[in-house]
Amino acid sequence: xxxxxxxxxxxxxxxPFETRFYGFDVxxxxxxxxxxxxxxxxxxxxxxxxTEEVSRLLxxxxxxxxxxxxxxxxxxxxxxxxxxxRGVVIETLELNQVGEVDKTNHTVRxxxxxxxxxxxxxxxxxxxxxxxxxxxxxSSTVAGWMQTEGYGIGSIxxxxxxxxxxxxxxxxxxxxxxxxxxxxxxxxxNGSVIEFDDFFHSEGMLSFITSVVLEVRPQPxxxxxxxxxxKDHAHFAAHTETISTLKxxxxxxxxxxxxxxxxxxxxxxxxxxxTENISVVIRxxxxxxxxxxxxxxxxxxxxxxxxxxxxxxxxAEHEYGERxxxxxxxxxxxxxxPADISVPTSNLKEFLDNTLKLRFKLALKGEILTxxxxxxxxxxxxGNELSFVRFMSTAPYQMEIILRALKYGGxxxxxxxxxxxxxxxxxxxxxxRDAFVEKKESLDEAWVLNPGKWTDPPFFLRPSxxxxxxxxxxxxxxxxxxxxxxx
Amino acid sequence: MAxxxxxxxxxxxxxxxxxxxxxxxxxxxxxxxLSCTPRAKVLHARxxxxxxxxxxxxxxxxxxxxxxxxxxxGRCGEECITDIKFPDVWIELREMMMDAGxxxxxxxxxxxxxxxxxxxxxxxxxxxxxxxxxAKMDYNPEELEKADVVYYVGCMSSYYPQSQSMARALAxxxxxxGIKFAIMGGDEYCCGFPLLSVGKIKEAKELMMxxxxxxxxxxxxxxxxxxxxCMRTWRDEYKHYTHQELPFxxxxxxxxxxxxxxxxxxxLDPPKEEMTVTYHDGCDLGRNAKVYDAxxxxxxxxxxxxxxxxxxxxxxxxxxxxxxxxLMTNPEMAESIGQKRAASLAQVAPVAVTSCPSCKKQLxxxxxHAGVDLKTEDLLELVQKQLPKPPKAEKEEKAx
Numbered sequence: 001x002x003x004x005x006x007x008x009x010x011x012x013x014x015x016p017f018e019t020r021f022y023g024f025d026v027x028x029x030x031x032x033x034x035x036x037x038x039x040x041x042x043x044x045x046x047x048x049x050x051t052e053e054v055s056r057l058l059x060x061x062x063x064x065x066x067x068x069x070x071x072x073x074x075x076x077x078x079x080x081x082x083x084x085x086r087g088v089v090i091e092t093l094e095l096n097q098v099g100e101v102d103k104t105n106h107t108v109r110x111x112x113x114x115x116x117x118x119x120x121x122x123x124x125x126x127x128x129x130x131x132x133x134x135x136x137x138x139s140s141t142v143a144g145w146m147q148t149e150g151y152g153i154g155s156i157x158x159x160x161x162x163x164x165x166x167x168x169x170x171x172x173x174x175x176x177x178x179x180x181x182x183x184x185x186x187x188x189x190n191g192s193v194i195e196f197d198d199f200f201h202s203e204g205m206l207s208f209i210t211s212v213v214l215e216v217r218p219q220p221x222x223x224x225x226x227x228x229x230x231k232d233h234a235h236f237a238a239h240t241e242t243i244s245t246l247k248x249x250x251x252x253x254x255x256x257x258x259x260x261x262x263x264x265x266x267x268x269x270x271x272x273x274x275t276e277n278i279s280v281v282i283r284x285x286x287x288x289x290x291x292x293x294x295x296x297x298x299x300x301x302x303x304x305x306x307x308x309x310x311x312x313x314x315x316a317e318h319e320y321g322e323r324x325x326x327x328x329x330x331x332x333x334x335x336x337x338p339a340d341i342s343v344p345t346s347n348l349k350e351f352l353d354n355t356l357k358l359r360f361k362l363a364l365k366g367e368i369l370t371x372x373x374x375x376x377x378x379x380x381x382x383g384n385e386l387s388f389v390r391f392m393s394t395a396p397y398q399m400e401i402i403l404r405a406l407k408y409g410g411x412x413x414x415x416x417x418x419x420x421x422x423x424x425x426x427x428x429x430x431x432x433r434d435a436f437v438e439k440k441e442s443l444d445e446a447w448v449l450n451p452g453k454w455t456d457p458p459f460f461l462r463p464s465x466x467x468x469x470x471x472x473x474x475x476x477x478x479x480x481x482x483x484x485x486x487x
Numbered sequence: 488m489a490x491x492x493x494x495x496x497x498x499x500x501x502x503x504x505x506x507x508x509x510x511x512x513x514x515x516x517x518x519x520x521l522s523c524t525p526r527a528k529v530l531h532a533r534x535x536x537x538x539x540x541x542x543x544x545x546x547x548x549x550x551x552x553x554x555x556x557x558x559x560x561g562r563c564g565e566e567c568i569t570d571i572k573f574p575d576v577w578i579e580l581r582e583m584m585m586d587a588g589x590x591x592x593x594x595x596x597x598x599x600x601x602x603x604x605x606x607x608x609x610x611x612x613x614x615x616x617x618x619x620x621x622a623k624m625d626y627n628p629e630e631l632e633k634a635d636v637v638y639y640v641g642c643m644s645s646y647y648p649q650s651q652s653m654a655r656a657l658a659x660x661x662x663x664x665g666i667k668f669a670i671m672g673g674d675e676y677c678c679g680f681p682l683l684s685v686g687k688i689k690e691a692k693e694l695m696m697x698x699x700x701x702x703x704x705x706x707x708x709x710x711x712x713x714x715x716x717c718m719r720t721w722r723d724e725y726k727h728y729t730h731q732e733l734p735f736x737x738x739x740x741x742x743x744x745x746x747x748x749x750x751x752x753x754x755l756d757p758p759k760e761e762m763t764v765t766y767h768d769g770c771d772l773g774r775n776a777k778v779y780d781a782x783x784x785x786x787x788x789x790x791x792x793x794x795x796x797x798x799x800x801x802x803x804x805x806x807x808x809x810x811x812x813x814l815m816t817n818p819e820m821a822e823s824i825g826q827k828r829a830a831s832l833a834q835v836a837p838v839a840v841t842s843c844p845s846c847k848k849q850l851x852x853x854x855x856h857a858g859v860d861l862k863t864e865d866l867l868e869l870v871q872k873q874l875p876k877p878p879k880a881e882k883e884e885k886a887x
Binding site for chain 2: 011013015017018020021022024025026028031045047073074075091093094115117118121125136138139140266267324325327328330331336386
């Protein structure tokens with residue numbers, strides 16, 4: 001296989017040492033868990049530089065029946081970019097061009113493997129900046145985020161990434177290159193059709209994106225950050241609607257005292273009183289007038305509700321500056337396992353009422369993604385991330401949190417990938433699943449693109465097996481102590 | 488085995504595999520494959536140290552090769568969200584490679600040279616004062632038995648003609664300020680950093696102990712170095728490895744000279760020709776020693792110099808490729824990294840000023856090889872050019 005990839009004119013590596021690193025993403029699984037999943041180490045890894053190279057590679061893979069897994073920054077956490085049936089990993093990071101800004105349409109063409117922070121660096125040279133970006137901005141890629149999550153920093157102002165993509169260039173499994181504009185579709189030579197919407201949430205299973213036209217914005221005239229303290233989550237939840245609709249609103253993040261407590265134990269700074277309250281970062285961006293009006297509304301809110309406290313702007317800017325660094329809390333611990341969910345903002349209070357009743361101290365950090373949707377990450381501390389028993393001891397808790405989110409109209413975040421496969425019935429309705437499989441069969445008859453994920457999961461991640469196993473594990477958690485108040 | 492590497496053992500557990508360290512890693516970007524990124528090296532080291540025996544990877548030459556494909560520029564530490572202590576972690580990892588019996592011919596050679604000759608240049612150590620011959624000084628600093636200021640010249644400025652001018656520049660500046668300084672001459676040993684960076688800790692410690700005793704015997708209050716690597720090793724590593732508090736202050740020459748200019752102890756004349764410059768932060772002086780302000784403040788105090796900041800500067804400055812013994816272990820990669828940095832600097836200004844002899848040489852060489860129109864200047868040499876001429880020299884110059 002290695003020689004065949006090289007014969008296509010692509011640089012490749014195939015030694016066990018080189019390829020082993022492509023069997024990981026950000027989620028630290030102990031070795032025994034890999035045994036259960038199997039097939040995660042690719043046989044060959046390659047890094048194409050052009051669309052033409054991707055096309056040659058996919059045509060060969062389809063003809064030879066070789067599984068192909070696209071990989072961007074490898075930051076998803078749900079194994080979207082980790083192979084399940086070995087084969088070839090195609091790393092997109094060489095497809096990283098950032099074109100000139102089209103100042104008429106406020107757009108820029110970027111390669112699928114362009115990293116968000118690098119795009120921002122280039123845009124700043126033109127006086128432009130990104131509208132939205134993921135919290136993994138420093139190392140994740142455009143196509144990676146498009147195909148998995150799509151909500152992040154700035155979503156409350158500019159919506160899902162889909163609304164900011166104007167055009168997609170992609171290679172189909174047959175090797176055919178298609179270009180699809182927003183709201184349109186393209187017909188492949190075999191008669192199958194790929195819609196614009198198919199490029200989102202498809203997790204590299206339908207096509208291989210090579211570049212996109214992305215909507216951007218001139219750098220804002222003014223920015224201002226506020227840091228407010230609310231006495232508890234119910235207090236904050238009562239004000240989410242007001243805050244979400246502030247003029248100039250760009251970003252809202254909230255953390256609880258337990259999170260700040262973890263942060264302090266990890267050696268980082270937490271502003272005064274934030275370990276006892278819900279602290280909320282509110283970022284306003286836009287024209288001087290909009291930001292001014294937004295700030296005035298916050299002052300009015302403080303005047304009407306005396307139980308809200310505002311912390312100094314210096315602290316607010318500090319907290320905003322660390323918005324991407326969720327996992328700093330791991331610094332003092334061997335491992336931190338997250339449960340990443342989203343719930344309708346209207347159910348936030350009830351969900352947190354219910355979830356925070358779990359028997360251990362839950363650290364959480366959330367973001368109001370849109371006026372109607374809130375994303376929350378819960379952090380659980382582990383004794384040893386390389387210990388299978390320790391690792392598994394958090395799984396039932398993680399499941400419990402996700403099930404509670406589902407109960408309140410929410411869902412696990414981050415797409416399905418492999419690790420959210422047990423929840424696929426909640427994440428994708430039967431109609432959606434059937435339509436996806438039908439589309440996959442029409443575009444990828446040989447099932448070479450990212451196989452073995454939620455459409456064909458490993459035995460232990462099939463929903464019925466997984467939930468049964470978790471139920472059996474619960475007593476083990478209680479016996480081993482699981483994650484109870486470990487800090 | 489693991490307990491021998493306390494820092495490595497403690498720090499690699501913090502890694503969350505986010506990959507932030509990969510994006511701006513100079514060698515990671517050159518090689519491309521994950522195995523050469525800090526993220527993967529930490530993951531592999533973690534598995535070597537913490538995995539269960541049945542899943543523990545072995546230390547192989549392939550891995551060691553990747554460990555040494557690193558300029559120790561510290562950019563990964565700057566990007567790390569859990570504040571892993573890079574590049575110190577890399578030094579312990581290199582030590583682990585050496586302890587595992589991994590051999591590199593170039594490393595063996597440099598170790599032998601330093602241990603036997605006490606310098607990296609493979610020259611007799613008594614010849615460290617060659618640079619003094621053209622320094623036009625009223626006294627011989629090697630003969631001063633006691634002094635408040637000791638100048639630690641370092642191997643580069645002692646032996647390499649391209650860097651000797653830096654030593655002479657500092658000597659001229661100190662003389663202009665009326666400061667008498669001592670040097671250790673043949674008693675100056677390599678600072679030990681080249682050995683630390685290849686994991687030869689025991690050998691490095693011996694050099695450190697000798698140097699400390701020698702500076703103590705001079706009774707210096709301040710030790711000044713022109714080489715950022717030497718300065719940082721003295722300031723940060725000596726205490727760590729020898730467990731001794733140094734009874735004198737360690738400064739880089741730019742910090743010392745900045746204070747002299749700021750306090751009016753030296754006056755600077757306008758240069759013959761005005762100059763637009765940018766500043767290249769060497770990794771050892773900048774990111775690793777956190778000396779960002781002194782060179783900039785000095786540049787801004789110099790008449791006739793227009794300073795433009797490069798967009799990738801200070802904490803985000805890009806390595807020139809010469810660090811971490813890369814010129815020894817992988818000259819091709821060092822060259823490629825250097826050519827990219829030279830081209831990037833040339834886009835901002837025609838002159839790149841730096842305060843590191845290795846960076847100066849590397850940028851000069853790689854700019855030339857790449858055909859990049861970039862002049863490289865050392866900051867102290869620029870200052871020297873602007874020192875007021877003594878009346879006699881001025882008269883001679885006019886007569887010419």
